[in-house]
Amino acid sequence: MTLSPELLLQAYRAGIFPMAEHRDDPELFWVDPRRRGVIPMQGFRISRSLARRLRRDDYEVTFDRDFEGVIDACADRRETWINSEIRALFTELHRRGHAHSIEVWMEDELVGGVYGLEVGGAFCGESMFSRRRDGSKIALAWLIDLLRRAGFILFDTQFLTEHLASLGAIEIPRHQYRAQLATALLVKPTLADTPLAASGQEVVQRSTQTS
Template structure:
């Protein structure tokens, strides 16, 4: 029997995001990829990111150094380095390919020249589709999200898609919205003529904290 399933390519992946679906695999060792379109979608409102006192204190201490698109592949590896992961080889290669095209981006968190956390995702128009994050020290992934949310908001993005809602994300201000509401927000975001740009200079921790407090 002839298989009419189109090959999984970066172009197909971008088309899927524009349609409100994203890929997953059952496990690292499962070669198959399936598409997901949740009934309830996790989003992180760009004017609702919550920086707790403990997180603000950690940011002000200056223990972390932030970079963007400096170690994309290592961030994806960090996200996949857990007992249960949906990032198989095909998905890993796809996002690396998207990064090389300029469509996928990462924020890296360093401590003493060691990568200790990060987050990566895909940018299309005014929408950013967060894929995964990791942390090997306390607050590293939260710091990455704080800077990413600030960057998206300041750049004019209107949608930060987190796919699902977790307790971790909920503590930072994320919430669930119905599929139709998400797809309306997605259509609006995709119509925005915005390009994800790597800043020449990162904002200070205090600037990120103050802007978050002003908008949340």
């Protein structure tokens, strides 16, 4: 299967997405889960330990500074569905302003991040990584805070894992996801005009106010 960026966007708008069996497999296949993982925009859970970590501010968070670094770090594991075609497609969609990344830095080293695709008022989270403890949790907390303020109404995680469930993710049936996606596609968020939080303390405070 050889996809164009336009076809990939169309697929996400229809509620399906591609994966590869492994990094070196040139073939892609479509996935349409019967039960979909989502993080309710007001349901992201910041534990006490994560709140303490966010408040320390011994890190820097950036938006779209190193998209390729994030997707490569996400693929740098023994088993991954991110093959060269998926990497190329998302890199091109990032260049066009559709795919985005949050990066977490410590001492000028990329230590955590998350990337995904913007389709209307839905953000389809693709993958995240940590090179230091809580790197991906910090990235996700800052991303959710940014998306809320930019007007997004749906955060798609595709599948539910124990890690995501601990942060507030839930599973919903396919028909419910499709209905939420249809509503989200009518929304025009203001991501390009919405700044990142000024500090981890801000992220924690807003999460407490909206949860």
